Amino acid sequence: MIVFESVNKTFPDGTTAVASLDLEVGEGEVAVLVGPSGCGKTTTLRMINRMIEPTGGRLTVNGRDVMSVDPPELRRGIGYVIQQIGLFPHRTIAENIATVPALVGWDKRRTRERVDELMTTIGLDAGVADRYPHQLSGGQRQRVGVARALAVDPPIMLMDEPFGAVDPIVRARLQDEFLRLQSEVNKTIAFVTHDIDEAIKMGDRIAIFSQGGHLEQYDTPANILAEPANEFVESFLGGERGLKRLALIPVAEIEADPGPVVAPDDSAEHAARVAAEHGTDWVVVVGPDRRVRGWTFVDGVGDARGTVGDAELRPFALQVAAGDSLRAALNAMMASRTGVAVRVDGDRRYEGILTQELLSRTIR
Numbered sequence: 001m002i003v004f005e006s007v008n009k010t011f012p013d014g015t016t017a018v019a020s021l022d023l024e025v026g027e028g029e030v031a032v033l034v035g036p037s038g039c040g041k042t043t044t045l046r047m048i049n050r051m052i053e054p055t056g057g058r059l060t061v062n063g064r065d066v067m068s069v070d071p072p073e074l075r076r077g078i079g080y081v082i083q084q085i086g087l088f089p090h091r092t093i094a095e096n097i098a099t100v101p102a103l104v105g106w107d108k109r110r111t112r113e114r115v116d117e118l119m120t121t122i123g124l125d126a127g128v129a130d131r132y133p134h135q136l137s138g139g140q141r142q143r144v145g146v147a148r149a150l151a152v153d154p155p156i157m158l159m160d161e162p163f164g165a166v167d168p169i170v171r172a173r174l175q176d177e178f179l180r181l182q183s184e185v186n187k188t189i190a191f192v193t194h195d196i197d198e199a200i201k202m203g204d205r206i207a208i209f210s211q212g213g214h215l216e217q218y219d220t221p222a223n224i225l226a227e228p229a230n231e232f233v234e235s236f237l238g239g240e241r242g243l244k245r246l247a248l249i250p251v252a253e254i255e256a257d258p259g260p261v262v263a264p265d266d267s268a269e270h271a272a273r274v275a276a277e278h279g280t281d282w283v284v285v286v287g288p289d290r291r292v293r294g295w296t297f298v299d300g301v302g303d304a305r306g307t308v309g310d311a312e313l314r315p316f317a318l319q320v321a322a323g324d325s326l327r328a329a330l331n332a333m334m335a336s337r338t339g340v341a342v343r344v345d346g347d348r349r350y351e352g353i354l355t356q357e358l359l360s361r362t363i364r
Contacts (some may be wrong), residue, residue, distance in 0.1 A: 001025055001026065001027045001029075001061065001062055001155065001156060001188040002023075002024065002025040002031075002048060002059075002060075002061055002156065002188065002190060003023075003024050003025075003058075003059070003060045004021045004022055004023040004024070004044075004057065004058075004059055005022060005057055005058040005059070005060075006020050006021070006022060006056070006057040006058070007020070007021045007022075007044075007047065007054050007056065007057035007058070007059050008020055008021070008054060008055050008056035008057055009040070009043050009044075009047060009052065009054055009055055009056075009213065010055050010056075016212055016213060017040040017043040017213050018040040018043055018044055018047070018054075018213035019040075019212055019213045019214050020057070021044065021057070021213065021215055022215070023044075023207060023215060023218055025188055025190060025205075026188070027155075027188055028186045028187070028188060029188060029189070029204045029205060030182065030189045030191055030202055030203050030204045030205075031189070031190050031191065031203060031204065031205050031206075031207060032191045032192075032193060032198075032199040032202055032203035032205070032206045032207070033045060033190065033191065033192045033193075033207045033209065034192075034193055034194065034195070034196055034199040034206060034207070034208055034209070034236075035194070035208055035209035035210060035236070036194070036210070036211065036236075037194065038211060039209035039210055039211055039212075039213060039214075040209055040212070040213030041192045041207075041209050042160055042192055043213065044190075044209075044213070045158050045160055045190055045192050046158075046160075047059060047066075048061060048066070048078065048156070048158055048190060049066075049071075049074055049075045049078045049080065049158060050066055050067075050069075050071045050074055050075070051075075053067070054067075061074070061078070061156065062155065062156070076100060076103065076104055076152070076154075077154050077155065077156070078154050078156045078157070078158060079148075079149030079150055079151075079154045079156070079157035079158065079187070080149055080157070080158045080159075080160075081145050081146055081149045081157065081158070081159045081160070081162045082145070082160045082161070082162070086145065087133040087141060087144060087145060087148070088133075089132065089133055089134060090132075091132075092129065092130050092131065092132060093119075093124075093128055093129050093130070093131055093132070093133070093136070093144050094112075094115050094119075094129040094130065096133070096144055096148055097114075097115045097118055097119075097144065097147045097148050097151055098111045098112075098114075098115055098151065099148060099151070100148070100151045100152050101114060101151050101152055104152055106152075114151060115129065115151075116129075118147040118150060118151065119147065121147070121150075121181065121184075122143040122144070122146060122147045122177070122181070123143065123177060124140060124143055124144070124147075128140065137170075138166045138167075138170065139166050139170040139173065139174060142162065142163065142166060142174055143174070143177070145162070146162070146178070146181070150185065150187075153185075154187070155187065155188060156187065156188045156189070156190075157187045157188070157189045157190075158189075158190050159189060159190070159191045159192065160192045161192055161193060161194070162174075162178075162191070163175060163178075163198070164193070164194075164195075175198065175201060175202060178202070179201075179202065191203065196236065196237060196238065196244075197244070197247075199221070200221045200225070200244055200247060200248065201247070203221055204220065205218060205219060205220055205221075206218070206219065206220075206221055206224055208224070208232075208233050208236060210232050216229055216230060216232050216233050217229035217230075217233045221248055222245070222248050224237070225237065225241050225244050225245045225248070226245065228241075242363055243327060243330075245363060246325060246326040246327040246329075246330060246359065246363065247325045247326075247327040248325065249325060249326045249362060249363075250322060250323055250324065250325060250326070251320050251321065251322050251323070251324045251325070251326060251328075251329055251343060251354065252322035252323065253326075253362065254326070254354060254358050254359075254362055255352075256343045256351050256352025256353060256354055256358075257352050257353050257354070257355060257358065258352050258353075259278065259284050259340070259342075259352055259353035260274045260275050260277070260278040260280050260282065260283045260284060261274070261283070261284050261285075261286050261350070262274055262283045262284070262285055262286075262308050263285070263286065263287070263288070263308065264285055264287060264293060264307065264308055264309035265307050265308070265309055266307060266308045267306070267307055267308075268298075268301040268306050268307070268308070271283045271298055271301050271308050272298050272301075275298045280338075281297055281298055281299070282295055282296060282297050282298060282338055283295065283296060283298060283308065284342065284350070284353065285308055285309075285311075285313055286350045289349070290349035290350050291348055291349060291350065292316060292319070292342055292344065292348075292350050293313055294313030294314050294315050294316065295313065295314055295316065295338055296308065296311040296312065296313050296314060300312060314337075316332075316336055316338075316342045317332075317335045317336060318331065318332035318335050318336070318341070319332065319341070319342045319343070319344050319348075320332055320341050320342070320343055320344070320354070321343065321344055321345065321346065322343075322345070322346075326354075326359055326362065326363075329341040329343075329354045329359065330356075330359060332354075333354070333355075333356060339355075339356065340353040340354060340355050341353065341354040342354075
């Protein structure tokens with residue numbers, strides 16, 4: 001969908017922002033451009049819709065050389081979201097979303113239906129449609145910016161630090177909402193950020209730039225973390241590559257250990273035997289419905305005549321499912337006195353435990 005062939009950008013003062021860039025973004029991919037300030041990532045993004053024009057090479061969008069297309073026509077087919085959102089303050093939320101449909105000549109009914117559809121899609125209540133941007137929170141305004149970019153269903157979207165102006169909690173929610181939305185709309189997206197963690201989370205592929213607009217590596221997040229191309233990439237990734245890799249691997253990739261499982265009506269003697277077999281001093285208590293009741297130390301079960309159900313059960317603060325990351329599993333391990341993460345299915349039924357040894361083996 002987007003192809004850079006030896007593309008250069010040199011400004012009149014002689015500054016080279018992008019140097020001989022070769023890069024392809026496939027249909028439906030999210031390509032994240034990341035690097036230090038002044039590395040040319042935003043310049044690269046803006047050349048796609050000719051807000052900045054290349055000084056050399058060839059850049060095509062959906063098979064058409066961008067220099068052969070009238071800029072307004074080109075931009076109407078490309079959604080654009082920026083950090084400061086850029087909503088028109090004197091227009092309502094509905095009017096902001098309807099900006100591009102109005103430019104391309106949609107009738108009022110079609111436009112209104114599209115606005116209503118997008119309000120639902122981005123998770124905003126219909127009641128805010130007649131409000132003005134200053135009456136919304138930063139996170140809500142950012143959602144409106146995304147909706148406006150999607151208004152005429154463009155095949156390509158450009159996103160320049162779209163979540164950089166909100167606090168970390170809202171940012172994480174917007175990232176998750178964006179990933180959910182992308183799974184539905186399947187756009188081709190070029191996404192600029194300075195945050196490598198955001199790049200890893202959001203991108204199908206990541207382009208890492210260095211000063212002077214040099215592309216150092218372009219690959220999937222997993223491959224970049226596993227095999228950095230050079231010292232610059234390794235340094236830019238930071239010192240926690242192993243943890244970052246855990247964030248990319250789903251829990252489903254690991255076969256859970258059955259764990260020291262007992263039922264509420266099992267005896268204290270049986271619980272002690274199960275714990276000994278697994279090398280623990282605790283057991284997981286699972287009911288007949290396969291749901292986790294909690295865990296208990298073996299010596300808390302009581303005398304030989306007692307049952308596990310008589311013990312005081314402690315809850316697992318966190319549980320993980322197949323779609324969660326191994327980083328989430330590690331976090332669950334750290335939160336539990338047992339040192340393990342309990343894995344459950346979509347109906348919260350017990351599937352086993354994940355241990356630090358399993359995580360280490362997987363990452364190796």
